[in-house]
Amino acid sequence: MTRTSDQECALTRAASVQAAAANKGFDWPGPDGALEKVSEETNEVAALMGQRGGRGSQGGPGTQGGLGEEQLLDEVGDLLFAVVNVARLLGIDPASALGRATARFGRRFAEVERIARRRGLPMPGTELGPLDRIWDEVKSRGF
Secondary structure, X not given: OOHHHHHHHHHHHHHHHHHHHHHOOOOXXXXXXXXXXXXXXXXXXXXXXXXXXXXXXXXXXXXXXXXXXXXXXXXXXXXXXXXXXXXXXXXXXXXXXXXXXXHHHHHHHHHHHHHHHHXXXXXXXXXXXXXXXXXXXXXXXXX
């Protein structure tokens, strides 16, 4: 199975598990509660990042052996699971939504690279601020 298929499978599996729980009456009455859960999970991830001094793992989960690697992996998983719940409650397939977002990001980023190259801004080598302003330009043009 490819990496993309693994991700889609995990997103689809999360929605399926949530739907099964919903069929047994264990569900939010609507997407608002699920969206609040996303905020709660985001705060938990942020708190763990704060314990680590804001450092993210550079090589993936468990590679630094530092503070809270397993806990951070679990909390990010909980955050993703909560986002899938919001999508499900809105009637949106999470794998399709993520696929569309990924494709849109790819198109926008390719345009950012093209503009940066045209303006003589090296990538890497240019600070985020100027690149983010280019991103905003690209986004405002409907990319």
